[in-house]
Amino acid sequence: MAGGRAVEPPEHARGRADALVGRLLDGRYRIGPRIARGGMASVYEATDIRLDRTVAVKVMHPGLGDDDEFAQRFVREARAAARLNHPHVVGVYDQGDDDGVVFLAMEHIPGHTLRDVIRKESPMTPARALSLIEPVVSALAAAHRAGLIHRDVKPENVLIGDEAHGGRIKVADFGLAKAVSADTQHTATGGVLIGTVSYLAPELVVDGRSDARADVYAAGVVLYELLTGNKPHEGESPIQVAYRHVHEDVAAPSEAAPDIPAYVDALVARATARDRSQRPADAGVLLHQIHRVAQALRDGVVDDPELTADLAPSRTAPEADELRDVSDDTAPEPFDPIAMANYREHTTAFEQLPAPRPPIAAAAPTAASPAPTPAPAPARKPSTPVPVITTARRRSVRGPLVFLLVVLLLAGLGGGAWWFGYARYTTTPGVLGVTEQAATSELDSAGLAADIGTPRYSETVEAGLVLGSDPEPGERVLKDGTVTLVVSLGPERYDVPTLAGMTEDQAQDAITEAKLANGESVEKFSDKVAAGSVMRSDPAAGTTVKPDTPVDLVVSKGRRPIEIADWTGEDAEKATNALEKRKLVVEVTGEEFSDTVAEGDVISQEPTAGPLFKGDTVQLVVSKGPELVEVPQMRAKGVEAATQELEALGFEVAVENSENYIGLGFVFSTSPGAGDMVAKGSTITLYLI
Template sequence: MDRVAEHAVGPGRTADPLVGRVLDGRYRVEERIARGGMATVYTATDLRLDRLVAVKVVHEGLGDDADVAARFVREARAAARLDHPNVVAVHDQGDDHGTVFLAMEHVPGRTLRDVVRTDAPLSPARALALLEPVVGALAAAHRAGIVHRDVKPENVLLADDGRVKVADFGLARAVSADTQHTATGGVLIGTVSYLAPELVVDGRADARADVYAAGIVLHELLTGRKPHEGESALQVAWKHVHEDVPPPSLLVPGLPAYVDALVVRATSRDRSHRPADAGVLLHQLHRVSSALADGVREDPDLVADLLPPPPREPSEPEPTRVVTVEPTGEPTGEPTSEPTGEPTGEPTGEPTSEPTGEPTGELWPGPALHQAVPLPPTPAPRRRSRRGPVLLLVALLLATGLGAGAWWWGVARWTVTPGVTGLGQVAATERLERAGLDVAVGTPAFSESVPAGQVLRTEPAAGERVLDGGDVTLVLSRGPERYDVPRLRGRSVDEAQDALLSSGLAYGGSVERFHEQVPAGQVVRTEPAAGTTLRPDTEVRLVVSKGPRPIRVGDWVGDPLETARATLEERGLRVEVVGEEFSDDVAEGSVIRHDPAEGTLTRGATVSFVVSLGPELVEVPEVRASGVEAATERLEALGFEVRTEQAAGYLGLGYVFSTDPGGGASVPRGSTITLFLV
């Protein structure tokens, strides 16, 4: 993925709509860091685990393409299977309302492309040191049956702390030992500068395509240039098919020959001449690195081991024809038994009436009209030597011996592996032993067509040659590959995703639901249910708890207690009366206050109430015939307000004649008592 520079949003610029958005309720997009042909990479904060991640988002519109979405899901699954320190880890994959994304390990730093731009050509030792962790990551992928398909400097990340990580397994495809895969949908996938010839020709790829791309990257690190360049991608692809990658020393003289040999071997156009996978390439790279570290300048044995086999000898030339051109324009001549040493050919059309000096049809430009292409001079006969018969006899004996040896080594000591596919282990063993072969049992493998316990295949395969008395390994069928959905209730979403992937199933997203018993953030159940048997990579959806459903308390001050009790208990809450108080403002039996006063609770929680007893009543004491001061003091001590008036026939004595309300009456505290004086 090509790195892009980020600029502040100014006039005429549009802010990236994804920045600031939270994907799948978990990943808050922070900043765009890279953009490629199919997706854009952002830094993001994982709100659930409080960590910085890289999020790759499919470009708008592509997320609706089922093939694009499938490739993203395949990237997540392929990378999740790789546990290697030099592979960028994929944490999560999701679809947020049409925005398809991957959450990956964040690797701050730069790419190998940046190193090529600024530092190349590199010394052999540094180039190999940078490439070694890349090849190690590819070796781990190849052991897992995964081909990267897009190895290039842009996909190699160099962290600030020195770590080297291989990213973007979006083109990776898991392959089995007996299945070939073509590029998705018949479309040639990959960056053209690093495509192996077989990918250009027929779209087929195996681990050796990654080896080829790694060899191209090494050539570029050593020279600072790509080995094949052109004005168009088609021209570059044509060169991959028809031109060998030149040794780096042609551009950087003085490189050791074994470094050239390593590059030439890895980038051989004939993939059968390349290292079988990245593990073999890593071994060869270690040998070259050791030679460099030891200061070895010349190592013919290492060069011989690394160089691919020489090209085959050309076949015998076809008999040539001596042609003379008569005035009639008709060519004549007979084929000779030996080549003439001159380029000749069959005429393909009528000759011109005048010589042009240019080839006509397939005729090589030759003598003028009315002349013949001269035959080679006939050698003078030699005298027959007496040594001839002796040498002939020796040659015949030698040829016979060589032929017998070749027959023995090439044919006689070999036999053909019998076909035992579909037989049980006992029957297959008996048939192979009758053929003089030893039998071993290998690791069983899944099969959709061969029942469990029967032979799925043999190594070597049926019909292939095997030495007499050699070993044939039986691979028995385990039957169809099926996995049970694990029990995930109570686990976190991350733990559940890991459990699904390790069980051979795929994470199909999650949906949140309220639940009274399962805490928020934990899995309530799976869809399909736990224990269901599924095909590999079947998607399983998680139902995740949002915690108990919140219940609104409401405001019940001034309302009758029984009304509040009935409503809240119907909602699933408990009601408790914790006290009663006199109140001049709240009627008896109604709510003075409650706790909590507002907000929400969960089912089974308690709401505490204080209920009104109504106003507090106080008995009016009898104060008739008392002095006005004494009566006033006594009433005020009980909380009453006191007012005085003159009774009828007032004499000015200052004694209480009567009260209103009268003595013995019960009235609310704070009421006004009127004293009538005489």
């Protein structure tokens, strides 16, 4: 499995053949069965015939691979991904183009995906969820430091090796999404929407632009899913889900699982804030926050208001668009073109209607009481003209007075606006890159007060110098106001802790607490360190390194077992040399006569088989050969007497007549002769005279 998607059934089970199966790509990769398929590529198990190893080959779908411009982008991003050397990133070995087939050769990870774990275990405890998300965020942090954004973080792209591979968690598909999305639209109706919609950050939905904080958002959604077993936003269509990402906050996990501490809710809220300025700047910052929360969980902390307040995103006023959405709950979702068109047409017509007139104070006549018919006016008589007396009209002062008042009001408003909007402000001086004391003096000279904020690490600004200010240099600040200074702690570095003698679990916990990353663990035999204990680390203890630097462990397998052979019946000197060469101690516990084992050979060995360990003792009993007895003088003795004496000494007796036999029946000579040393059981021949 590689590429982070569900394993497919074999080709014959689907009833169709795959033209790539059996093909040799680039003269090197023999394509085997397809093991996964996604929206942009298929993944095959393959054999690297040059290095004789199993790899995963990701092949772009023809619709993408045929585009030369896309292929070039894909190659560039593949090279960037290949530069990521991290224990939790799927390694990229090779890339190529074989007659239009654009492919990647990657590390093959047999096992399952994080999606399978979610199906089986979720909802899970916060400690378990953080242990699964921590390697993912660690991999993203390494990518962000290298300037690479994943853009498609989801459980399907998190691979978990089987037991044979140590269950290691690795993130796949770095660089692929960026290659595809370079010139495509992130809309519901046109182009390609890169990234699974359930994990898309709001800014990707709105304008298609993203940075490291989009990966942070996706990781926060995955953490929510681990904690609750559900995705935070559901809908009948991908468009509805995308709409909710833009307009709805991710709910607190404790609403679904009440036992979750408030500071875990705050961690999820910070990572999934819709306003990306409220999120951690990149995965490295999120990883640090995860370490803090994990430590609180390990310490059994039920509630930590200070940690919760530190992690929770600050409340900001909603944007104008959001206010309009809230005030008009009849508006359809903006991603439905037809509904939006109907809505706009309806609202436009409504806005064109004349405004309703104010009600008339007098009551209108009712139907029951018809209006009275006016009486005809009486006829007037012709009137005689009467002279009109006129007087001089007095000039009204109301107009100039009102004008003066308006002018004064406008002047007051303008003056107030000038004062409140400009005059009472000054410009924040530039105090970056100087010492705290110098910055404070500069602010004091400008009539401003200095407040020291939380210091931060910096790779570019030396420790003790001002890293930033709030407001920033050049921004407006109230006269006699306060400027918060952020002082640099210098590069963030941590010492590798002393891990020798710890168990592997203890060492990994110590590495995590030191804000470093767990690397590979290699087992080696040791005659001095107990099995299961750490022998040493790489980098070595006391080495000062960057945060999230992988620390590899060498773990003792205990004493090296030594298998031995049974040397019984073999030359004792040869056996001693062979055993001592294997760092064993040989002890000859005795020498014995043996009628069956030759002199100098091993009669017995203890123990006869292993395993033994360096310095253990092997005991040998060495043969002296058969026991020898001197043949006595038998001449002139009778046959019976000589026979009895020799048999008593352990000999066999044979009787023969000598060449000079004359019938006396006495022993004339023996063979072997008298005085010879002969092994017991040997035959002594008596020659009679």
